Amino acid sequence: MRTSLIAMVCCCMFALTATGEGPSDGRDLNWAQWRGPDATGTAPHGNPPVEWSESKNIRWKVEIPGLGHATPIVWGDRVYVQTAVKTDKEVKQDKPAEPQEPREEGRRGRRGRRGHPGMGGGAPTHVYQFALIALDRRTGKVVWQKTLCEEVPHEGGHQDASQASASPVTDGTHIIAHFGSRGLYCLDMAGDIVWKKELGQMQTRREFGEGSSPALFGDTVVVVWDHEGQSFIVALDKATGKQKWKADRDEVTSWATPLIVTVDGKPQVIASATDRIRSYDLKTGKVLWQCGGMTTNAIPSPVHDSRHVYATSGFRGSALLAIRYADATGDITDSATVAWSYDGKGTPYVPSAVLHKGSLYFLDTNKAMLSCVDAATGKAHYAKQRLEGLQGVYASPVAASGRVYIAGRGGKAAVVGHGNEFKLLATNELDEGFSASPAIAGDELYLRGRSHLYCIAAD
16 A cells, blocks of 8 residues: 555664755765665665656666566665565465454454455455566666565455565665565665564455565564554564564554664664554664654654654544654653644655655545644644645655655646745656655666666656
8 A cells, every 4th residue: 555655764863854964975875775874764875856748758768577566765776666576376265264253342342353354356366476687787687686575465455556566775785675465675786685574464454455665774684564463563684584673563454664763872773553552672673762653554664863753644534743762661642852844734655755855745545635843843834735736645755956756546646846835846747647655866867667677857
């Protein structure tokens, strides 16, 4: 569903901010995770074009086999993208999957996955190839393509989702590719598998599908596994895949990707979900703090600066909290550690927010309506400004060079100027729609469409 929701964090340090100030260290010329170098959705020193079309500012356009809503990542001279290719091989199911007992009522009235039918047309019967593809950044040519798994998915997923919605993450030495119930894989940069880890089989709410991406920090990979069975968060050794720790979570299906931040030299993992936002000590898995306030079906991933972590959700309600994470301890629900909460409506359902130059930009549910608030105070600069021509948005906005980029499901994309007043700079259109979130690396914008990957750069 998300764009899926979806991953997040590689090198987030407490001293780093999302302002884009200061000289580039080269790291931000890559897009190593689905929300960018600082896990904010911003490329601090990026500068892609404002305008494009099928005949303007397209460096290359290449067909990607299969379907996936995974955001491409960029490192050095390579672009990496995950996909799920439906084959002609069909496997008849001997019997339907065993129904799962509904979860207890009272947790906002939610039931187990069998309480309602899925929206994906039933369980698949075709074998899928789950693959990671490396492309040359200059030309778009395939450098290597690695099929990591071939099997029939056990759930069909939401009608708007894909079987490859989680995004990979890299540190330039390893690539972590997450296909959820199909496995977690570590590859070297040549495409050889270093290790594989099976974490189980997800049973998602209403069979909506999977989408949370892994987080990578130092030598640790973190995966959140929230579903209708026993949810958990797990930390693995990057080099070997060996489990460091695992903690059960009292959560139903959520799709947010974890965020890793550092406070006083100690990294902590922040995982936003339906019932609680929780922070875990990266070394031990101990819960450091927790906070209520999200809505059902929590999908957007949190973003942060040096003062606050910003958590949003927007299904059957509206929620946006700014939390002073360096001061947080224990249960901080409704406490002064929550610096502010947004009192307006129109927070996002699927897309995550983007933090750019001290402002937080977000969409109204999945509508093409943009709001902007001051990140320090929560004061609204503007709210629900319609992006004319866009018919719906699953992709998370990204930003660079004082501009916010929003890609729509119908093929149109809006570019909005940063500032306290809404200013539409351009509306661009391509031949196919976009559910995957864009990526920015240097002066290039990467858009993953239904069947093609575009590299948008100045002619």
